[in-house]
Amino acid sequence: MSRLMEQAIEKIRQLPESEQDALASIVLQEIESERRWEELFARPESSDLLSRMADQALTEAKAGRATPLDLDDR
Template identity: 50%
Template sequence: MTKLAAEAWEKLQELDDETQNYLARKVLDEIESERKWDELFAKSQDVLEEMGRKALAEHLAGKTVPLDPDKL
């Protein structure tokens, strides 16, 4: 465990049960969310690579225009 995590754990134990449970749920939800994003990102590598190749080919073929934020 890192020093910061240990410090957070110590401070968490000083809080009332309701606050501890609230913060623990937030941390667990965040960990699960990160796990899901990592899994989805890993599964999408082939699709992202193909999209990148197509975009580059369109750009090299002169089929793209510079982005103008004022026209969005």
Template identity: 50%
Template sequence: MTSLLEKAFDLASKLPALEQNILARTLLDEIESEKKWDELFAESEDFLAQMAVEALREEAQGMTTELDFNKL
């Protein structure tokens, strides 16, 4: 545990029980949220890689057209 986190826990331990529980729930929710984002980003890399492979395959097969900004 880092000294900063240790200091935060020390200060938090002096709060009333209700405030400690609110702080704990907030921290746990934040950790869970970060975990979910990490999982989503990890999955998106696979998805984007698959899309890139498919786009390159379509380009190699002549299935794509050049983008004309005047036609957007």
């Protein structure tokens, strides 16, 4: 286990059980979400779909139908 994970777990142990359960639920959901994304991207049709989506985005940007992303505007 990484040092950072050990630090996080030590801090979590100091919290009330209900907060520990809430954090554990978030972590487990995130792990499952990552597993699902990896599974989806591993499919052969994913590459074709992503390529078509990228082409569509480029076409829309060239046609002036895209808005630049402003990371400072939050």
